[in-house]
Amino acid sequence: MKVFVDLGWYFKQEKWRYLTGIFILILVSALTLIPPYIIGVVVDGISAQALTQQQLLIWMTVLLAIGVLSYLLRYVWRILIFGASIKLARILRDKLYEHFTLMSGKFYQKKRTGDLMAHATNDIRAIEQTAGAGVLTLVDSLTMGSFVIITMALTISWELTLIALIPMPFMALMTSIYGSMLHKRFSRAQQAFSSLNDKVQESMSGIKVTKAHGYENEEVSSFKSQSNNVVRKNMAVAKVDALFDPTISLVVGMSFFLSIAFGAVYVVNEAITIGQLTSFTVYLGLLIWPMLAFGWFFNIVERGRASNDRVNNILKVPMDVKDSAQAASTVPQGNISFQIDRFSYDETEENLKDIHIELQEGNTLGVAGRTGSGKTTLVKALLRDFDIKDGDIYIGGKSIRSFEKNALLNAVAFVPQDHFLFSATIADNIAFGKPDASYKEIIEAARHAGIHADISRFTEGYETMVGERGVTLSGGQKQRISIARALLLNPQILILDDSLSAVDARTEEFILRNLKKIRQNKTTIITAHRLSAIMHADEIAVLDQGELTEKGTHNDLMHFESWYKTMYEAQQVEMKIEEGHGDE
Numbered sequence: 295m296k297v298f299v300d301l302g303w304y305f306k307q308e309k310w311r312y313l314t315g316i317f318i319l320i321l322v323s324a325l326t327l328i329p330p331y332i333i334g335v336v337v338d339g340i341s342a343q344a345l346t347q348q349q350l351l352i353w354m355t356v357l358l359a360i361g362v363l364s365y366l367l368r369y370v371w372r373i374l375i376f377g378a379s380i381k382l383a384r385i386l387r388d389k390l391y392e393h394f395t396l397m398s399g400k401f402y403q404k405k406r407t408g409d410l411m412a413h414a415t416n417d418i419r420a421i422e423q424t425a426g427a428g429v430l431t432l433v434d435s436l437t438m439g440s441f442v443i444i445t446m447a448l449t450i451s452w453e454l455t456l457i458a459l460i461p462m463p464f465m466a467l468m469t470s471i472y473g474s475m476l477h478k479r480f481s482r483a484q485q486a487f488s489s490l491n492d493k494v495q496e497s498m499s500g501i502k503v504t505k506a507h508g509y510e511n512e513e514v515s516s517f518k519s520q521s522n523n524v525v526r527k528n529m530a531v532a533k534v535d536a537l538f539d540p541t542i543s544l545v546v547g548m549s550f551f552l553s554i555a556f557g558a559v560y561v562v563n564e565a566i567t568i569g570q571l572t573s574f575t576v577y578l579g580l581l582i583w584p585m586l587a588f589g590w591f592f593n594i595v596e597r598g599r600a601s602n603d604r605v606n607n608i609l610k611v612p613m614d615v616k617d618s619a620q621a622a623s624t625v626p627q628g629n630i631s632f633q634i635d636r637f638s639y640d641e642t643e644e645n646l647k648d649i650h651i652e653l654q655e656g657n658t659l660g661v662a663g664r665t666g667s668g669k670t671t672l673v674k675a676l677l678r679d680f681d682i683k684d685g686d687i688y689i690g691g692k693s694i695r696s697f698e699k700n701a702l703l704n705a706v707a708f709v710p711q712d713h714f715l716f717s718a719t720i721a722d723n724i725a726f727g728k729p730d731a732s733y734k735e736i737i738e739a740a741r742h743a744g745i746h747a748d749i750s751r752f753t754e755g756y757e758t759m760v761g762e763r764g765v766t767l768s769g770g771q772k773q774r775i776s777i778a779r780a781l782l783l784n785p786q787i788l789i790l791d792d793s794l795s796a797v798d799a800r801t802e803e804f805i806l807r808n809l810k811k812i813r814q815n816k817t818t819i820i821t822a823h824r825l826s827a828i829m830h831a832d833e834i835a836v837l838d839q840g841e842l843t844e845k846g847t848h849n850d851l852m853h854f855e856s857w858y859k860t861m862y863e864a865q866q867v868e869m870k871i872e873e874g875h876g877d878e
């Protein structure tokens with residue numbers, strides 16, 4: 295029942311829908327009581343041979359009218375109550391999705407994608423059921439159950455009613471035991487389903503690696519074992535689930551047995567008429583549904599509670615980065631000043647330390663350093679993927695924390711290392727951040743990113759689909775589409791995080807020349823392993839284990855035995871050798 299309290303906010307919000315639905319539901323329950331009564335009257339009429347044709351016609355008309363009315367009312371309550379539950383599912387799904395979008399990289403590193411997918415599908419469905427079928431079964435079992443019992447007691451015989459109800463407490467006991475068993479088993483089944491979801495997601499993403507290593511068989515058997523686990527856990531649920539109906543049938547059967555046995559004695563003793571006994575057994579038949587509904591109710595509510603708790607736990611995860619109350623909605627502009635004393639992701643190591651860099655608006659900053667040195671971390675700090683506690687980053691003299699995060703992101707376009715293309719056309723992929731961009735703008739961005747010629751070669755040009763249903767692009771092509779996507783935004787600050795790694799030297803040079811031309815008064819930050827990508831930058835920063843170890847222009851850094859100089863010369867030799875091979 296706790297889940298009903300937890301969902302109270304929604305019931306309040308939709309109180310008219312629910313109240314009207316419940317009222318109609320009660321009305322239908324009341325209407326259902328009439329036909330058994332009529333049957334009793336007709337049977338008595340027949341046994342006394344007093345039933346006229348006209349009376350029979352009237353009773354039949356009443357029965358028909360009740361049938362039609364119930365049909366209509368049943369339709370209305372379904373729309374009202376199930377409609378409300380579908381709406382709740384939408385609200386929760388939207389809430390969850392919005393929450394997902396507010397979470398930072400840290401959240402996604404900790405949570406498994408499969409789990410998150412399971413929350414958005416299975417858990418939401420279970421909550422939807424609670425707010426729909428859960429409400430229905432509760433109201434119906436209580437009202438219909440009590441109506442029938444009261445009618446039996448008042449209009450036929452309260453003694454016979456009591457006798458017929460003797461097996462009922464047994465059912466209440468069993469359903470409550472089954473309910474708690476079900477809760478545990480359902481939670482386990484859900485966890486197994488999450489893991490399976492995760493497995494599928496991981497297998498699909500990593501299918502190329504799997505195939506490249508000829509690891510398919512191991513993957514298939516690992517999938518099978520997870521899938522079997524899901525089956526086992528769901529079978530465990532089904533085994534308890536399957537106990538509900540037979541238990542209820544058994545209890546109802548016992549009730550019928552007692553009713554007929556004792557009812558026959560009552561009729562013989564003339565305490566009730568034969569028609570009343572007939573009505574009584576029909577009423578008893580009407581009790582089956584409320585009892586089933588009662589069992590179902592526990593079942594639904596147990597699932598709903600487990601799912602609601604899980605969804606709430608996710609919604610409770612706080613945002614790593616929040617806008618302060620005074621945050622400005624203006625887009626930041628001006629010089630960038632990195633004043634980072636210290637930053638650590640998880641306190642195990644210092645990921646950034648003593649980084650002080652001034653970057654004039656309109657200049658280009660190149661960031662180099664061995665792998666894991668903190669280049670991505672530095673640019674992500676500027677994007678406020680996390681907050682720097684010891685130190686700050688300023689744009690135009692103001693802390694980036696003084697702006698709304700959205701405003702900050704409006705100033706920046708970021709091309710990540712692990713670029714991502716959607717299953718859409720190339721044009722749509724480029725225009726992702728600016729859906730109303732004209733074709734002319736899209737083409738211009740693609741030209742500057744050095745990808746226009748490649749796109750033009752596809753038969754459908756910019757309308758070519760990317761991804762599973764479309765063309766397979768090379769790593770370099772994907773990188774350049776991602777760059778075009780960022781260039782289209784013409785951002786105040788452009789960040790290329792090792793985004794030129796998969797293009798050849800000539801294309802890299804072409805793109806860099808374009809950047810210089812089109813971004814004259816705008817700031818650009820490029821991180822790279824290949825130093826040719828940053829050698830023309832106004833300022834180059836070299837990081838090592840999160841620390842700023844070298845800083846200056848290309849010429850400055852080539853003047854002493856710097857890490858930069860050693861790397862640059864080594865890469866030049868490498869390039870010459872490669873070119874040599876290319877000429878052969």
Ligand SMILES: Nc1ncnc2c1ncn2[C@@H]1O[C@H](COP(=O)(O)OP(=O)(O)OP(=O)(O)O)[C@@H](O)[C@H]1O
Nearest residue numbers: 400403639640645664665666667668669670671672
């Ligand atoms: N989300 C995270 N949680 C914990 N540690 C992290 C996280 N992201 C990065 N790190 C750690 O921070 C350090 C710097 O990583 P970062 O990705 O910034 O390096 P990088 O210079 O960009 O490397 P590469 O050139 O390989 O991309 C590494 O030791 C890495 O393991």
